[in-house]
């Protein structure tokens with residue numbers, strides 16, 4: 001992860017600030033009325049909501065409950081152990097420890113994300129991703145009598161390094177029926193740098209848990225897909241791309257080709273999925289999985305055969321031109337910070353306005369690889385200057 005990005009994600013002690021929109025929206029409406037057809041530039045007011053947090057990594061709310069904020073702290077006070085999940089009451093302005101996560105913290109480890117089940121109001125279930133020591137965890141908790149209780153480890157596996165870990169998890173908004181139990185989970189490629197000895201292209205290997213977006217069925221009543229593996233305790237959504245595979249591909253794999261997919265989110269209106277993937281030397285990437293007929297097809301986002309728009313990542317710079325590669329359609333890359341929001345052939349990118357230096361890797365533009373001319377990543381024992389972690 002780029003140093004600057006890491007600092008922004010994991011500040012030592014920061015306050016959670018929310019933007020007051022009331023005045024801004026009023027000003028925007030007035031501006032729009034007097035200047036029809038012009039771009040509206042709203043002003044914002046920052047207001048401190050919660051202070052004194054330990055390296056907060058995530059904030060969310062429970063479905064149907066807009067009173068409480070739940071804040072995930074990566075580390076505890078002192079930084080040697082996992083932090084807590086803080087519950088903040090927006091009415092009384094009191095904060096309390098909702099869940100004290102425990103375990104040793106190493107380098108980029110810690111607690112990363114919590115996700116409430118869509119039916120949390122009735123089943124009390126929520127999910128937490130963390131790396132304890134060098135082991136990645138996806139754990140299920142359930143609130144019983146007002147107190148969270150550990151239920152089961154859904155997924156547990158060791159990371160080769162302490163970077164590029166398990167990170168984000170979440171449910172697709174608006175799902176119905178069995179799909180309400182389908183939990184998406186991002187996994188990094190394990191942390192060995194692409195120019196180091198020992199690097200293997202796990203992101204492209206559908207038999208590896210690393211460098212993927214997974215999709216698990218977390219319905220407790222659904223059959224365990226791995227009854228003989230105590231580290232994997234979940235069912236497989238029938239729509240997963242490898243659900244019927246018999247060749248050893250992991251049935252829980254949903255999308256492939258990621259390096260360190262730190263965060264993801266869904267467009268609530270369309271169901272489109274966006275994944276932020278931390279780049280290597282040059283390109284940060286936002287990967288876009290349009291909620292179309294191919295949403296469940298197992299789209300590949302290129303790493304480690306590509307770094308964003310660059311084929312064959314090499315130390316300090318990109319590789320050669322992609323003469324050996326073909327792709328389905330042209331891509332759009334915005335390079336100016338003054339550019340408007342990036343667009344795709346399938347629709348407007350709603351979540352990338354303002355940050356136009358990242359490539360938008362659209363599902364409609366996902367790469368297709370020739371089987372005989374796939375480039376092999378070049379290796380070097382020296383770390384290039386400016387490389388991310």
Ligand SMILES: [Ca+2]
Pocket residue numbers: 076081082083084100101102
């Ligand atoms: Ca703790």
Ligand SMILES: [Ca+2]
Pocket residue numbers: 224225226227228229230231232233234
């Ligand atoms: Ca099992």
